[in-house]
Amino acid sequence: MTDPASAGAPSERRTLWIVLVLNAGIAIAFLVAGVTADSSALLANGLDNLSDAAVYALSLAALGRAAKWKVGAATVSGVMLLVLAGGVLLDVGRRYLQGSEPIGVTMMLMSAVAAAVNYACLKLLQRVREPDVNLRAATTFSFNDFISNGGILVAGALVWWLGSNWPDLVVGFATALIAVKGGIEILRDARREAHEIKEKDA
Known part of the structure; x- marks a missing residue:
């Protein structure tokens, strides 16, 4: 069953496709860089962007459908963010106990590229008029990612300067907290x- 108010929304669909492709691309780059640079913060943001891409796919599927279907898709999005946060916390704990040697320069370069991508996604989503619950969730994701990118930039500079892994772990932990906050809001x-x-149906 479709929602007449949202059926035939080509601009929203086009916007979601663009942010989906951009987030999938930056997620792969983050994950590869996170492994090669031994960075919890990069891996955390890679998983975050991968989760975002999945959520944008859900949002695309929700366009033109009934309002209850959209609520269900948004609920899945929120739960995915909370699950992501748990995974990031486990990774940070593992690196804290076992140690790590993140590469600060790689962290800074990746954060700068990702910040530009996430800013572009955020501006595209903010142009959508009267966004539904899924588009609002997508905007929350992009805003969270943009803030996280700034944290990685600072952490990369501190890792490079101090030769220590604790800034990387702090940003990984902070990314998890941001994901928790975003998931709860969604x-x-x-x-x-x-x-x-329910009130309308009553």
Whole structure:
């Protein structure tokens, strides 16, 4: 069953396809750089962007569908963010106990490229008029990513300057906290939307 109000939204669909492709590309770059640079922060953001790409795919599937379907897709998005946060926390804990040797220069370069990509995604999403619950979730993801990129830039500079791994671990931990916050916000928004739907149906 489709939602007449959202059916035939080519601009929203085009925007989501663009941010989906951009996030998938930057996620792969982050994951490769995270492994080669032994960086928890880069890996965390790679998983974050990969999760974002999956959420954008869900948002695309939700376009033109019934409002209840959209709420369900947004709920899945929020849960995915919380699961991501748990995985990042485990990785940070492992690196704290076992040690790591992140490469600061790689962290700085990747953060600069990713910041430009995420800023472009954020501006595209903010242009959408009257975004539904899934598009609002997508905007939350892009904003969180942009903030995280700034943290990686600072952490990379500190790793390079101090020759220590603790700035990388701090940013990885902070990325997890940002993901928790974003996931909770998305779930609250979905719950509020579901409540409004129930009131309309009553």
